[in-house]
Amino acid sequence: MNTIEIECADESTNQSKNESDMKKVNTIELVNKNLKKRYRAERRFKAYGLVSICFALLCLVVLFTDIISKGHTAFFQTYIQLELDLDERVLDINDIRNKKQLASANYQGVIRQSLRTLFPDVKARRDKRKLYSLVSSGASYQLADQIKAQPTLVGTTISVFVLADDDVDTWFKSLDDAKPFTGRMSEKQLAWLEKLMSSESLEKKFNTTFFSNGDSREPELAGIKGAMVGSLFTILVTFLLSFTVGISTAIYLEEYAPKNLFTDFIEVNINNLAAVPSIIFGLLGLAILIGMFGMQRSIPLLGGLVLSLMTLPTIIISSRAAIKSVPPSIRQAALGMGASKMQVILHHVLPLAMPGMLTGTIIGLAQALGETAPLLMIGMVAFVVDVPGAFTDPSTALPVQIFLWADSPERAFVERTSAAIMVLLVFLISMNTVAVFLRKRLERRW
Amino acid sequence: MSTSVLLIVIAVLFVFSYWSGRGKAITSAQSIGGVQKLNSLPFYYGMLAVFWCAIPCLVLVSLWLIFDESIIQQLVVSQLPKDIIQMPQGEMTLLLNMVNNIASGISTASGQPVYIQDAANYLLSLRKSSHLAMSVIALSLAVCGLAIAWVKINPELRARKHVESVFKFLLLLCSCIAILTTVGIVLSVVFESIQFFNKVPVTEFLFGLHWSPQGAIRADQVGSSGSFGAIPLFAGTLLISAIAMIVAVPTGLMSAIYLSEYASKQVRSWVKPLLEILAGIPTVVYGFFAALTVAPIIRDTGDWLSGSWAFELMGMSFQVSSESALAAGLVMGIMIIPFISSLADDVINAVPQSLRDGSLGLGSTHSETIRQVVIPAALPGIVSGILLAVSRAIGETMIVVMAAGLAAKLTANPLESVTTVTVQIVTMLVGDQEFDSAKTLSAFALGLMLFIVTLTLNVYALHVVKKYREQYE
Numbered sequence: 001m002n003t004i005e006i007e008c009a010d011e012s013t014n015q016s017k018n019e020s021d022m023k024k025v026n027t028i029e030l031v032n033k034n035l036k037k038r039y040r041a042e043r044r045f046k047a048y049g050l051v052s053i054c055f056a057l058l059c060l061v062v063l064f065t066d067i068i069s070k071g072h073t074a075f076f077q078t079y080i081q082l083e084l085d086l087d088e089r090v091l092d093i094n095d096i097r098n099k100k101q102l103a104s105a106n107y108q109g110v111i112r113q114s115l116r117t118l119f120p121d122v123k124a125r126r127d128k129r130k131l132y133s134l135v136s137s138g139a140s141y142q143l144a145d146q147i148k149a150q151p152t153l154v155g156t157t158i159s160v161f162v163l164a165d166d167d168v169d170t171w172f173k174s175l176d177d178a179k180p181f182t183g184r185m186s187e188k189q190l191a192w193l194e195k196l197m198s199s200e201s202l203e204k205k206f207n208t209t210f211f212s213n214g215d216s217r218e219p220e221l222a223g224i225k226g227a228m229v230g231s232l233f234t235i236l237v238t239f240l241l242s243f244t245v246g247i248s249t250a251i252y253l254e255e256y257a258p259k260n261l262f263t264d265f266i267e268v269n270i271n272n273l274a275a276v277p278s279i280i281f282g283l284l285g286l287a288i289l290i291g292m293f294g295m296q297r298s299i300p301l302l303g304g305l306v307l308s309l310m311t312l313p314t315i316i317i318s319s320r321a322a323i324k325s326v327p328p329s330i331r332q333a334a335l336g337m338g339a340s341k342m343q344v345i346l347h348h349v350l351p352l353a354m355p356g357m358l359t360g361t362i363i364g365l366a367q368a369l370g371e372t373a374p375l376l377m378i379g380m381v382a383f384v385v386d387v388p389g390a391f392t393d394p395s396t397a398l399p400v401q402i403f404l405w406a407d408s409p410e411r412a413f414v415e416r417t418s419a420a421i422m423v424l425l426v427f428l429i430s431m432n433t434v435a436v437f438l439r440k441r442l443e444r445r446w
Numbered sequence: 447m448s449t450s451v452l453l454i455v456i457a458v459l460f461v462f463s464y465w466s467g468r469g470k471a472i473t474s475a476q477s478i479g480g481v482q483k484l485n486s487l488p489f490y491y492g493m494l495a496v497f498w499c500a501i502p503c504l505v506l507v508s509l510w511l512i513f514d515e516s517i518i519q520q521l522v523v524s525q526l527p528k529d530i531i532q533m534p535q536g537e538m539t540l541l542l543n544m545v546n547n548i549a550s551g552i553s554t555a556s557g558q559p560v561y562i563q564d565a566a567n568y569l570l571s572l573r574k575s576s577h578l579a580m581s582v583i584a585l586s587l588a589v590c591g592l593a594i595a596w597v598k599i600n601p602e603l604r605a606r607k608h609v610e611s612v613f614k615f616l617l618l619l620c621s622c623i624a625i626l627t628t629v630g631i632v633l634s635v636v637f638e639s640i641q642f643f644n645k646v647p648v649t650e651f652l653f654g655l656h657w658s659p660q661g662a663i664r665a666d667q668v669g670s671s672g673s674f675g676a677i678p679l680f681a682g683t684l685l686i687s688a689i690a691m692i693v694a695v696p697t698g699l700m701s702a703i704y705l706s707e708y709a710s711k712q713v714r715s716w717v718k719p720l721l722e723i724l725a726g727i728p729t730v731v732y733g734f735f736a737a738l739t740v741a742p743i744i745r746d747t748g749d750w751l752s753g754s755w756a757f758e759l760m761g762m763s764f765q766v767s768s769e770s771a772l773a774a775g776l777v778m779g780i781m782i783i784p785f786i787s788s789l790a791d792d793v794i795n796a797v798p799q800s801l802r803d804g805s806l807g808l809g810s811t812h813s814e815t816i817r818q819v820v821i822p823a824a825l826p827g828i829v830s831g832i833l834l835a836v837s838r839a840i841g842e843t844m845i846v847v848m849a850a851g852l853a854a855k856l857t858a859n860p861l862e863s864v865t866t867v868t869v870q871i872v873t874m875l876v877g878d879q880e881f882d883s884a885k886t887l888s889a890f891a892l893g894l895m896l897f898i899v900t901l902t903l904n905v906y907a908l909h910v911v912k913k914y915r916e917q918y919e
Contacts, residue, residue, distance in 0.1 A: 031809070038811050045813035049704025052697040053717060056787070059780045060724050066739050067731070248620035256614055257621075269624045275834060275904040276897065277841020279868055280631055283893045286875060287634030294515045309627050316624070342610045370728025373843035373868070376876050399730045406734045406848060414738065421731050432726055436719070 067425075071418025077207035077220065078169040079161035080135060080196060082114045084143070086154050096151040103148070107140040111162060119192060130189055136163040138209075138221040161203060166219035166412035168193060172202055173415075183411060210419065214385045215401065219412035222405070224420050226387045230300055230380070230395030231369060233388060237304020238311060238368050243361050245308070246315030247350075250357070253316075254323040255345055274313035281310045282377025290378060297379035301391040306374045311364035318360020322353040355442030362435040366428050372399040398424050449511070452581050456503060456588060460496050463592045467495025470599045478601055486606035494605045497612050498595035503588040510580045518572045522565050530561065545569055635897055638890035645884045646674045651891060653677065657854035659874065659885045674888050676895070678854040682771070682864030686846060687839040689775025689860055690782055695832055697779075698786030705787070706794045707816055725784035733848030736777035741849055744773050748861060769851040769863035778845050782835050789834065793827030793914070794820060826914040830907035837903035841896060843868040867892045 088094060090113055091105045115131050116122065122131050139162035146160070147153055164172070167183045171193065174181040182190065196202050213223030249270075257263040285306035289295045295302050326349050334344040375381070380396050381404060388395035396404070398420065405417040471491035475484045484491075519542065523531065530541070541562070547553040548566040599605070643651070654675015701721070705714055748766030766772075797820050805815040821828070851863030852873060874889040 038814070042811045042813045045816070046704070046708055049700045049708060052700035053704055055697055056701055056724060056780075056783050057717070057720060059783070060720060063727070063731075063735055063780075066735060070738075245620045245623055248617045249624065252614075252617035252621045256617060266621050266624055269628045271908055272901060272904055273624060273627055275837060275900065276631065277838075277843070277868070277900055279841065279843045279871060280635070280893060280897055280900075283871070283875075283890065284627070284631045284634045287638060287890070288630045291634075293512050294519075309623075312624065312627070340606060340610060342613050366726060370726075370730070372728065372730045373847075373872070376847075376872055379876075381876055399728055402730050402734065403844065403848070406730075406737065417734060421734060424728065425731070428726055428728070429723065432722070 067418050067421050071415055071420075071422045073173045074210060074415040074419035075207050076173075076204040077209065078164040078172045079203050079205050080164045080168070081159060081161050081201040081203065082111065082118070082135075083157060083159050084110050084114050085117075085157045086110060086147070087113075088155055091154060093154055096154050099148075102151060103144070105144070105147070107143045107147070111135055111139055111143065119195075127188060130186060131192065134165055134168055134189060134192065136165050136220045137218060138216075139163045161205065163209070163220055164202070166410060168202075169220055170412050170415075172197075172204070181411060210416065214387050215383060215396070215404070216385060217383075219408075219410050219416060222413070222416060224398065224401060224423060226384055227396050227398045227401035227420070228423070229387050230303075230384070231397040231399075233300035233391055233395065234303040234307060234375075234397055235365055235369055237301055237391060238308040239361070239365055241304065241308035242311045242315050242364065242368075246312050246361070246364075247319050247357055249312075249316045250319035250323055251345060251350075254320055255341070255349070270313050270316050273309075274317065277373075278310055278371055279373040279377065281306050282374030284309070285374060285378040296392065296394075298382045298384075298394040298396075299392050300388065300395055300397075302378050303375050303380050303397065304391075306378060307368040307371060310371065310374060311368045314364035314367065315357075315361050318363070319353070319357040322356025322360065323349060325356065326352045355438050359435045359439045362431050362438070366431040366435075369431070370399055370424065370428055372397075372403055375400050376403070398427075449577075452507075452584065456500075456507075456584065459585075459588050459592070460500055463495040463499040463588075463595065464492040466592070467595055467599055468492035470495075470596055471601070471605070474599065475601050484601050485604050486609075490605035490609045491599050491603070493609045494603075495592060495595040495599065497609070498591040498598075499588050500591070501612075502591055503584050506587055507580065507584050510576075510584075514576050514580070518569065518576060521572055522569050525568055526565060527561050549573075631897065635890050635894040638887050639894040642884060642887035642891045645887070650674060651676050651888075655856060657870075659870070659888055674884065674891075676867075676892065678856040679865060679867050679870055679892070680895075681856055681858075682850070682854065683840055683866040683868075685858060685860065685864055686771050686775045686778065686850060686866060687836060689772060690778035690839045691832070691836060693776055693779025694782035694786050694835060698783045698835075699790050699828065701783070702787040702790035702794060703816060703821075706791050707812065707820070721784040721787060724780070725788070727781075729781065729842060729844040730848070732777050732781050733844040733846075736773050736845055736849035740777055741768055741770060741773035744770055744776075744861075764861060766861045767851065767863040769849065770861050771850060771864045772860040774846050774849040775860065777849065778839055778842055781842070781845065782839060785838060786831055786835050789831030790824075790828050793824040793831065796827070797823045826910050830910040830914070833903050833907040833910075837900040837907070840903075841868065841900050843872060847872050867896050871896075 087110070090109045091107070092109075093101045093105050095101060112128075112132055115135065116128070119131060122128055142163060143160065167185050170181045170183060171185065171190075185193075193202070209221060210223045212225055213221055214226030216222040249266075253263065253266065257266075285302060289302055289305060290297055330348050330352065331344050334348045335341075339347065375397055380400050382394055382396065383404075384394055384396050386393070402417055402420050402424065405413045405420065468488045468491055471484055471488050472481055475481050481488060522545065523538070523542070526541075531538075533541070544553065544558070545562055545565045546569070548558065548562065549569045651674050654673060655677050656673045656675045657678050658673055701717075705717060709717065745766045745768045748764065752764050752766075801819050801823055802815055805819040806812070810818070846866045846869050850869055851865050852869065853863065854865050854870075855862060857864060871889045871892050874885055
């Protein structure tokens with residue numbers, strides 16, 4: 001056998017052999033002939049797979065680097081150091097114990113005066129206005145808060161860092177770039193800024209405003225606290241509703257439901273709801289909850305309601321899987337000891353299935369936390385400056401805030417949008433990590 | 447008393463009723479020889495008392511909260527002067543809004559006609575009395591229920607049986623929420639769609655080639671009659687979904703194959719969670735990425751290419767829109783990769799090992815086994831996974847809202863800007879809306895189409911998956 005094979009191989013390599021000899025080629029010959037090609041195909045196929053995975057992972061890496069490189073600058077904010085002469089006459093305060101006077105004092109005047117003394121050669125009215133616009137309109141509130149907390153400062157001269165305008169901020173951050181951002185700023189303004197910089201009056205500090213403010217039209221004053229609190233309220237409502245209803249449904253379907261048409265109908269409904277586009281749930285909220293039941297628009301309660309309808313299928317499906325994985329022997333043992341059906345479920349099945357249920361719930365909630373489309377439908381896109389204090393206060397949510405800022409024309413909003421995305425992703429990834437951890441730690445293999 | 451305080455009081459009452467029901471059972475058992483003589487455990491008597499106390503009270507409160515506002519509005523309307531009641535619907539809504547705003551202190555009453563001020567005051571007083579009535583009735587119902595429970599509880603009462611049946615009934619009620627949601631969705635889109643189709647014929651909507659929903663503001667206005675031909679929207683949706691599928695299907699499928707057939711356990715345990723991260727990223731983030739990073743890159747590349755000598759030599763020039771379908775489709779494809787890969791991974795793993803062993807034993811290479819044995823065996827599952835992914839791509843909203851255009855163009859050129867069904871729904875329903883205008887209603891008609899298409903895809907895909915699973919089990 002062996003010898004024949006070798007002979008055949010020799011024959012095939014020999015070009016001078018005639019056609020009739022070629023027909024004697026046996027199977028092994030054929031296999032060997034194609035083997036190289038087949039191995040090449042094998043390697044190619046494997047490489048396609050590897051390339052696909054690398055492409056997917058590359059996308060992930062590019063996405064994250066893009067967001068982080070755009071967003072990390074938002075955590076720092078440019079401040080301008082000013083010598084403020086807190087003159088009573090300019091402030092229009094004659095009694096520092098009078099709260100009303102402190103509240104309505106002319107803090108802006110003090111800041112403007114200080115800017116004028118820094119640049120005494122600015123005379124024309126238009127130039128002055130340009131000079132004033134280097135400082136954020138929020139700086140006077142910042143000063144007001146400082147003086148309200150410490151009224152004895154009135155009459156003294158203090159050196160404070162005031163919030164710079166968003167254009168100044170973006171310019172200052174882009175100085176290292178090949179072409180610094182100038183935006184709407186004129187040559188004169190840039191010259192003033194150069195001067196401020198040479199006297200080391202410009203400084204980047206940690207951006208607390210971003211975490212302590214609500215939304216604002218001015219990028220340097222805009223923060224995510226309002227959106228975060230709104231999201232928190234919304235998710236709380238979602239959790240309460242979808243968790244209770246979800247595990248109840250799962251228990252009913254797994255433990256009680258008889259095998260009949262009605263049960264099948266419920267199951268079909270749940271499976272289909274799982275794949276209905278999220279925007280349709282928004283239409284439901286708009287037409288039924290707002291239109292028919294007259295619920296108020298843009299409130300976390302409504303948002304939570306809509307999102308819980310959306311996450312219910314996810315939670316039901318995973319909870320059912322968790323209940324199914326509890327072995328029947330546990331139920332039989334409990335029933336044999338005289339426990340009632342409800343006791344079996346509440347005392348034995350539920351505690352054992354809880355890790356699985358919680359995992360599903362956390363994953364569902366993470367989905368809900370990142371969901372935007374249904375919230376747009378029910379009016380949670382309103383421009384809300386205040387931080388919501390209750391479930392029925394108008395508010396927005398973190399993803400919606402990202403959507404709103406992404407639409408804003410100011411360049412400074414780009415970094416804030418990316419920073420908000422970073423905050424959202426941190427929440428989502430930590431939620432998912434907790435879910436994975438729970439699954440690994442508490443899951444029991446039967 | 448505000449609603450939240452009322453709810454807290456009611457909750458305290460529930461706790462009290464539990465302890466009193468339990469206590470009553472225990473004390474009444476003392477005369478017949480201790481707790482063990484009770485028909486059920488004391489817990490069940492407590493729970494029974496809670497059910498008696500809670501169910502009527504909570505049902506009343508929820509019904510009241512749902513319906514009181516509409517009843518109050520109707521009462522206010524009936525109170526208005528006769529000539530105002532006969533006003534057209536639109537003006538009536540405006541007037542009621544004004545009354546509401548004055549009542550809640552958003553606008554000031556000064557300068558408004560007297561009847562509006564009266565209506566606002568009447569509204570306020572009605573709200574106040576309604577709230578008071580609700581609190582009183584709810585609390586008295588709770589107390590009555592508790593009293594009935596108190597009277598009924600005796601050692602012979604089969605509390606356990608009652609409690610268990612109520613428990614089961616509550617669970618059943620929760621399960622019905624899924625049905626109610628579906629019914630709600632269907633009702634919400636169908637009713638408004640019927641209104642829309644009364645204004646615009648179905649055939650025009652389904653087969654019309656021109657979409658410009660802006661209706662005339664004045665009757666004599668020129669050139670803005672509003673036309674509702676949805677074909678450009680469907681075409682745009684299909685174009686973007688097709689681009690997404692071209693990206694996602696090969697990549698997702700090949701990564702699933704690599705992960706389940708070639709990768710070592712260690713690689714698998716690293717790559718799978720990473721892909722799951724890709725799946726867990728919110729769509730709004732993808733939208734931002736598409737609009738601010740991918741779209742400019744594609745536009746600049748296009749400009750550079752069309753300016754380069756190769757194209758100039760051929761006399762070709764093209765313009766890439768900054769809202770090109772390509773950018774939205776590409777990013778949507780990236781979003782769908784993990785979806786397809788995890789679904790395909792599942793079905794590939796479900797193919798019995800014996801099939802692979804047989805094929806390998808006959809001398810085929812690994813890739814031949816996969817291509818000629820595993821994939822054909824897993825094909826139904828893979829196809830249904832792809833169908834589910836298509837349904838997701840069609841229903842995807844945020845990426846296209848942020849990265850695709852608004853103008854409805856009928857084109858197959860991926861470099862131009864197109865709009866999709868979901869984009870139109872969002873643009874028409876976000877912000878201030880004119881109710882009952884064809885423009886607003888058309889969003890619901892689009893929603894109906896979206897629902898029907900995704901539902902059909904899902905039902906079919908799930909059916910295929912089910913059939914396929916049974917084959918190997």
